[in-house]
Amino acid sequence: MRSLGELWKELADVKDELASRDWFPGTSGNLSIKVSSNPITFLVSASGKDKRKRTNEDFVLVDVLGKAVEETHLRASAETGLHAKVYQHTEAGCCLHIHTVDNNIISELYGDQGEITFRGQELIKAFNIWEEDGSITVPIIENPADLSALAERFGEAITHDTKAVLIRNHGVTVWGKNGFEAKKHLEALEFLFSYHVKMRLLQPQYAL
Numbered sequence: 001m002r003s004l005g006e007l008w009k010e011l012a013d014v015k016d017e018l019a020s021r022d023w024f025p026g027t028s029g030n031l032s033i034k035v036s037s038n039p040i041t042f043l044v045s046a047s048g049k050d051k052r053k054r055t056n057e058d059f060v061l062v063d064v065l066g067k068a069v070e071e072t073h074l075r076a077s078a079e080t081g082l083h084a085k086v087y088q089h090t091e092a093g094c095c096l097h098i099h100t101v102d103n104n105i106i107s108e109l110y111g112d113q114g115e116i117t118f119r120g121q122e123l124i125k126a127f128n129i130w131e132e133d134g135s136i137t138v139p140i141i142e143n144p145a146d147l148s149a150l151a152e153r154f155g156e157a158i159t160h161d162t163k164a165v166l167i168r169n170h171g172v173t174v175w176g177k178n179g180f181e182a183k184k185h186l187e188a189l190e191f192l193f194s195y196h197v198k199m200r201l202l203q204p205q206y207a208l
Contacts, residue, residue: 004043004061007033011043011059011094014179015051018098018186024051029098029171030077032059033179040064040087047075064088081151082173089158092175094182099171102193107140109200111168115139118192126188127163138189140166164189 011033018024018031030045043059044066045051051058061069064087066080077083079097086095110116118124119135127136139157144150150167157165163185164174174189176182199206 004035007035008043008059010179012054014094014096014183015045015058016054017183018096019052023098023100023190025099027051029096030079030083031094031096032080032083033094034087034092035061040084041069042083042087044080044083045077047077078147079150081147082154085151085155085158086173086175089155090162090175091177092182093177094179095173095175096182096186097171097173098186100190100193102190102197103166103172104169105197106193107166107168107170107172111140111142113140116166116196118196121192121195123188123191126184136163137161138164138166138172140168143168143170 011031015031023029027048027050029051032042032044035041035043041061041063043061046057046060049058057074060072060074060076062076062080063069064084066076066084068076082097083095086092106116115137117135117137119133124134124136129136139162141153141157144153154165154173164172166172172189174182174185176185
């Protein structure tokens with residue numbers, strides 16, 4: 001079993017990589033890594049921190065209700081409930097949530113459809129999809145101001161095959177069995193989002 005310190009470092013390393021891509025504008029976004037399964041506990045981003053910097057106050061250890069396991073002056077991210085739903089409904093070990101221009105545009109373009117499906121793209125192999133006609137579908141949910149309502153909608157969108165959820169005009173949440181896999185999934189989806197946005201700009205009639 002990995003120590004809390006090892007898990008903290010893994011999450012911090014992922015944070016540094018994502019920050020170097022400018023994927024945490026204005027202190028937005030959050031990330032977590034599971035510490036235990038029974039009961040569920042996980043490290044999650046502390047609220048309001050500059051994610052370009054690494055400190056010993058970057059993460060908070062919380063339970064499945066998002067409450068700090070130990071006494072602390074830090075507040076867990078306001079979106080901790082999304083991470084809790086991932087750990088309740090999947091076998092994931094790491095969860096990442098970012099806001100980018102591309103994923104926001106995709107969520108607006110396809111929000112009324114409630115999902116976007118990518119097929120015929122090399123990068124879907126990042127999700128271990130190798131079939132000739134393989135595809136991956138990302139559900140898109142609305143973005144209520146009430147975070148508890150958002151978490152409920154988010155949880156309802158997660159199925160056995162779901163690897164990520166887009167929140168309309170908000171951001172994307174992805175997960176994987178560990179930090180490496182979660183980051184791989186995020187990188188692949190952001191590539192697919194960016195590719196599609198650029199194709200729509202170059203060829204307005206372009207469709208999936």
